[in-house]
Amino acid sequence: MPVSSPFWRQSPPSLDPDFLRQGRQRQASLTKPAGSLGQLEQLAITLSAQQQRSRPAVDRVRIVVFAADHGVCSEGVSAFPQEVTGQMIANFVNGGAAISVLARHLNAELEVVNLGTAHPLPIHDGVVMAEIAPGTANLATAPAMSAEQLQAALHAGQSAVQRAARTGAELFIGGEMGIGNTTAAAAVACALLDLAPEALAGPGTGLDADGLRRKVAVLHRALQRHRDTVTEAGQPLSVLASLGGFEVAALAGAFLAAAQARLPVLVDGFIASVAALAATRLQPGLADWLHFAHQSAEPGHVRVLTALDADPLLRLGMRLGEGSGAAVAVGLLRQACALHNEMASFEDAGISKGP
Ligand SMILES: O=C(O)c1ccc[n+]([C@@H]2O[C@H](COP(=O)([O-])O)[C@@H](O)[C@H]2O)c1
Numbered sequence: 020m021p022v023s024s025p026f027w028r029q030s031p032p033s034l035d036p037d038f039l040r041q042g043r044q045r046q047a048s049l050t051k052p053a054g055s056l057g058q059l060e061q062l063a064i065t066l067s068a069q070q071q072r073s074r075p076a077v078d079r080v081r082i083v084v085f086a087a088d089h090g091v092c093s094e095g096v097s098a099f100p101q102e103v104t105g106q107m108i109a110n111f112v113n114g115g116a117a118i119s120v121l122a123r124h125l126n127a128e129l130e131v132v133n134l135g136t137a138h139p140l141p142i143h144d145g146v147v148m149a150e151i152a153p154g155t156a157n158l159a160t161a162p163a164m165s166a167e168q169l170q171a172a173l174h175a176g177q178s179a180v181q182r183a184a185r186t187g188a189e190l191f192i193g194g195e196m197g198i199g200n201t202t203a204a205a206a207v208a209c210a211l212l213d214l215a216p217e218a219l220a221g222p223g224t225g226l227d228a229d230g231l232r233r234k235v236a237v238l239h240r241a242l243q244r245h246r247d248t249v250t251e252a253g254q255p256l257s258v259l260a261s262l263g264g265f266e267v268a269a270l271a272g273a274f275l276a277a278a279q280a281r282l283p284v285l286v287d288g289f290i291a292s293v294a295a296l297a298a299t300r301l302q303p304g305l306a307d308w309l310h311f312a313h314q315s316a317e318p319g320h321v322r323v324l325t326a327l328d329a330d331p332l333l334r335l336g337m338r339l340g341e342g343s344g345a346a347v348a349v350g351l352l353r354q355a356c357a358l359h360n361e362m363a364s365f366e367d368a369g370i371s372k373g374p
C-alpha cells in the first residue's frame with residue numbers, strides 16, 4: 020500500500036470556477052447598482068464556490084474551542100493566572116462563557132477540545148479530551164513542544180473538523196482558550212514575518228506597561244533561543260513546535276483539514292489568525308477557504324492580517340478569543356447569503372438596468 024503524506028502536506032482544493040462565474044453573474048443581475056453591497060457580494064460568491072452550491076448557506080455552524088496551557092506563563096506574561104484556562108473550559112460547557120451565549124443564539128454547535136491543562140480539572144461532560152501534555156514547555160527556554168506533540172495537535176484539529184463534517188456543518192469556526200497564548204502567538208508571528216517582538220506583543224488579557232515590557236523581553240529571549248530552528252526549511256512546522264501552543268497548532272490543522280473537506284472557515288482574532296498564517300505558509304492554497312471576521316484590539320493583529328492580505332468584516336475592539344469575534348460575524352455571512360439567494364433580478368422585477 021502506498022504511504023500517503025500527512026494531511027498538512029496535501030494542497031487544499033481550488034475554488035470551483037463554474038460557481039465563481041455563476042455567482043458573479045447572479046450578483047450582476049440583482050436589483051442594485053453593481054458593487055453596492057460591498058464585501059457582502061464577494062462573500063456570497065466565494066461561499067457559493069466553496070460549497071459548490073448556487074444558493075450558499077451558513078445555517079449550520081460548528082464552533083470548536085481548542086484549549087491548552089502554556090509553560091511560558093511562568094515568566095509572568097499574562098494578567099491572569101494559569102488555572103483560568105481549565106476554569107474557562109468548565110464555563111464553556113456550563114453555558115456561561117461569551118462563546119456559549121453566542122453559540123446558543125446562533126443555534127450553532129459548540130465543541131470544546133481540551134489539549135492539556137496544567138491544573139487538574141473535574142471531569143466535564145461535553146469536553147472532548149485530547150490531552151497531549153499538561154501544557155507546553157516554556158518557549159523562552161526550550162522548544163514549546165516535540166515533533167510528536169505537534170503532530171498530535173495537528174491531528175486533534177483534523178479530528179474536530181471530521182466531526183463537524185459528519186454533522187453537516189456549513190461553516191467552521193475555530194476558537195481558542197489558553198492563558199499565555201498571546202505570547203506564543205506573537206512569537207510564532209515574529210518568526211514567520213521576521214518582525215521584532217515590539218511589533219507583535221500587546222496587552223493580551225490586560226497587561227500593564229511593566230508587564231508588556233516583560234513580555235517583549237521574554238519574546239526576545241525566545242527568538243534568540245530558537246534562532247537556528249526557526250530559520251530552517253520546513254519553517255512553519257518548526258516555528259509552531261518551537262514557539263507555538265497546542266491550541267495554535269490544532270487550529271492550523273483544523274483550518275487545513277476544513278479546506279480539504281471543502282468547509283469554509285471563519286477566522287477569529289489574533290491567535291486564530293496567527294494559526295491561519297502558519298497554515299497558509301504551509302499550504303498557500305488555504306487562503307481561498309478563509310474568511311476573516313474581525314480585527315482584534317490586540318495591536319499585533321493588524322500586522323498578521325496585512326501579511327495574510329485579509330480584509331476583516333468587523334472592527335469592534337474585541338479581544339476575547341474563544342471564537343467570539345467570528346461568532347458575531349456569522350450574521351453578516353447569513354445576510355450575504357440571503358441577499359444573494361433571495362433578491363429579485365432586474366429582469367424579474369421589470370427594473371431598467373444601468374451601465
Ligand atoms: O483573539 C484575540 O484577539 C485575543 C486577544 C487577547 C487575548 N485573547 C484571549 O486571552 C487569552 C490570552 O491572553 P494572555 O494575556 O493570557 O496571553 C486567551 O485565552 C485568548 O483567547 C484573545
Ligand SMILES: Cc1cc2nc[nH]c2cc1C
Pocket residue numbers: 099103107195196197224339340341
Ligand atoms: C476570564 C477569561 C476568559 C477568556 N476567554 C478567552 N480568554 C480568556 C481569558 C480570561 C481571563
